[in-house]
Amino acid sequence: MVDILHSVGVKAPAPEKVYDVLTTIDGLAGWWTEETSGDGDAGGTVAFRFGDKGGFDMEVLEAVPGKSVSWRVVDGPPEWVGTTIDWQLRQDGDWTRILFAHRGWAEPVEFMHHCSTKWGTFLMSLKALVETGQGAPAPRDLRITDWD
Numbered sequence: 001m002v003d004i005l006h007s008v009g010v011k012a013p014a015p016e017k018v019y020d021v022l023t024t025i026d027g028l029a030g031w032w033t034e035e036t037s038g039d040g041d042a043g044g045t046v047a048f049r050f051g052d053k054g055g056f057d058m059e060v061l062e063a064v065p066g067k068s069v070s071w072r073v074v075d076g077p078p079e080w081v082g083t084t085i086d087w088q089l090r091q092d093g094d095w096t097r098i099l100f101a102h103r104g105w106a107e108p109v110e111f112m113h114h115c116s117t118k119w120g121t122f123l124m125s126l127k128a129l130v131e132t133g134q135g136a137p138a139p140r141d142l143r144i145t146d147w148d
Contacts, residue, residue, distance in 0.1 A: 004102040004116045008123045010130045012096040015066040015089040017130055022069045022087055023060075031126040031135035045074070050138050053148070056080060079111050096130075098123070117144050 010018055021027030023040040028048070035049035042063045049055035056076035061084070063069050069087040073080040083104040090097045100123060105112050121142045129135030136142065 001103070002105045002108050002112070004100075004105070004112065004119055006098075006100040006116075006119060006123055008098050008100070008127055009092070009095045010098060010127050011094060012130050013094050015091050015096045018089055018096045018098060018126075019063075019066050019069070021126060021129055023063050027129075029137060031129040031137050032122050033138040034140075035138070046071070058085065077111070079105065079109060080115075098126075111147075114145055114147055118148075 012018055021031060025036055025038065025040060028040065028046065029036040033048050033050055035051070035055070036046065038044060038046035040046055040060060040063065042060050044060045046058045046060065047055065048058070054076070057074050058071035059074045061070040061072050067089055071085045073083050073085070075081065083102060086101045086103065088099040100119065102115070102119060121144065125135040125137060125141065141148070
């Protein structure tokens, strides 16, 4: 198994602000995709859609306020189904550190390379949303390939 790993700092004096954009539908729609619906609390399911490109359904495994969020992909592209997405939050002065992991890829196929880059762009969108109030969710995200 292989994993996608990223770290980003967000200028936020409390991790709860970052936690909110990871667990509320409005927050998620503000940085990942405008087509977001469902329940971001532990035990809920969140649906993320990207127009005619399809999307993902995530079961929320864990949501610990100000600390961590964990999802399991229950529907979407075969490479994603069964993988987990983990967000660890840590306060460091006026910054909230996000340790991101998309775990459990069967192998590092080309689609994984694409997804790793897209996760990076969406993490920058999350950072912008928290710091400025304006993210760049799909369909306004940075296009990196013809797969977008």
